[in-house]
Amino acid sequence: MPRASDKRERLIRSADHLILRQGFKQTTLSDIARDSGVPLGNVYYYFKTKDDIGHTVVRSRVAAMQALLDRYAIHEDPKRQLIEFLRFPLQIRDDLARNGCPLGTLAYELSRPDSQFREDSRELLQVVLDWSTTRFEAIDPDQGADLALQFVATLQGMSLVANALDDPQVVERLVERLRAWIESL
Amino acid sequence: MPRASDKRERLIRSADHLILRQGFKQTTLSDIARDSGVPLGNVYYYFKTKDDIGHTVVRSRVAAMQALLDRYAIHEDPKRQLIEFLRFPLQIRDDLARNGCPLGTLAYELSRPDSQFREDSRELLQVVLDWSTTRFEAIDPDQGADLALQFVATLQGMSLVANALDDPQVVERLVERLRAWIESL
DNA sequence: GTCTATATGTTGATAGAC
DNA sequence: GTCTATCAACATATAGAC
CATH class of the missing domain: 1.10.10.60 (Homeodomain-like)
Incomplete structure (x- = not known):
């Protein structure tokens, strides 16, 4: 072979x-x-086609993010896991300002109503949302889902704004606010 | 004539x-x-060119948003202005889930590093950020800029997630959280 | 100002030799 | 498996009649 x-x-x-x-x-x-x-x-x-490449890149990014998230599962405290995860966007803040979030940019572009990529778009965000929901539910079973939604939305909006303004400090400022918010829960 | x-x-x-x-x-x-x-x-x-149309659409959307924001300036209380503004994304939540935010989607697509649209991308978000900053600074002069940044980022992330998940309820849930957050300031 | 016809370049995709 | 040559469709943009 x-x-x-x-x-x-x-x-x-x-x-x-x-x-x-x-x-x-x-x-x-x-x-x-x-x-x-x-x-x-x-x-x-x-x-087979260009779209085939698109699907493959989506799966690749989802798998990479899932692998990254799994690495933070070593901490016992869910708050700690979430706060440790925040080091990732901070590390790549220059890339986020330059190109946006690898998940969010692709999800936004591919989620057109008539697109054959709608499911891909959903998966790109669901992977982070699921992981976050598990952690926030451990902190607050009643509000877990909403807290996770706010967490992911803020992260995505952070990347979009940082990219539009071309300013990595947007990431710094919002990661710090997110950290303080999680610790206050 | x-x-x-x-x-x-x-x-x-x-x-x-x-x-x-x-x-x-x-x-x-x-x-x-x-x-x-x-x-x-x-x-x-x-x-003259297709790009010319792009620039024109950007200016049109910025102007429309500015006009919308000016309408909420009639209230005296800045908190009230911010909370009243939240009725807008709620009203168009089905469109946000279907197509994303008219400002954010375009800003994200046009903000490529080598693009001649970088300034347009910035303006699309700056209009809401400036308006929000003025209001949040009236509430809390020290943190005003950061609060406004979090506000705009959450709104943008909200639209992106609602669009990716194709779910208007994402808008409902996050607008409610934003409302409660503003009232708690 | 308005419109038809068309130039010109690019893109996704295929044919077929090796 | 690999590569060159090329097709067919589409996109932006222009020419020029009316």
Whole structure:
């Protein structure tokens, strides 16, 4: 059994990178081919259509975020898990200001009413919402769902505003407010 | 002096409508021409380029939001102004779930690093941020700027999440939380 | 000012040699 | 599996008659 080439993986990495910076619609197969070093015509050996690439990038981002979230499950205190998680957006605040949230930008672009990507859009946010809901419900069983909703909405709005204003300090200021808010619960 | 035709206005209205539902990049000049009833070739008599239409739609949305915000200035109490304003997203919650926020979706799509729309993107959010900052500073001069930032971020995140989950109830739940939050200040 | 016809470039996708 | 060449459709934009 021959070792599979790494071309498919390279294509996904390039697509993910380019879609983050340019959006899905704006990113052409030619862009992806050039960036990955795979000839244009060869892309279709690995992906049936461009939309197929889109779905794959969505699954890749959801899986990456799920893996990241799982890492914070080592702390016992749910408050601690949530606060530790806030270090992540803070770490990548320059990228968030430049390109927006990898989940939120794609979810917003793909959630058009007639789109075949509506389910993908939902999954991109659901992964964080589910994780947050579990933690907030451990803190306050009655309001858990609403608290998680506010948490995720604030994070997403934070990235959108930071990106629109091109200002990483927006992330700093709102992460600090979120931290104080969680500790006050 | 002949009465100007309404074609330019019709083009802007169609563009605004289509961009809200499909995004700017996805919306073609052919789409706009068909929807407005103006022949494709004639579009270029009113707008030099497609980007020109984009800029015009941005200015139109900013102006519309500014006009809306001015209407809430009739109340004396700044808390009251902010709470009354929350009736707006609640009223259009079905549209927000379907298409997202007219300011946020466009700001997020146009704020790419190399884009010539970066300033437009900033203005789309700044109009609400400035208005909110004035009100929150009247409530709490020290934290006014941060409170306004949290307010706008939550509103934007609310629309993004409602749109991704295709659920107007997200708007209902978060508007209620925002209302309670403002009253607690 | 208005419209038809069309130029020009780009994009997603395919054919077929190797 | 890999790559070159290319098609067919679509997009922005222009030319030029009326």
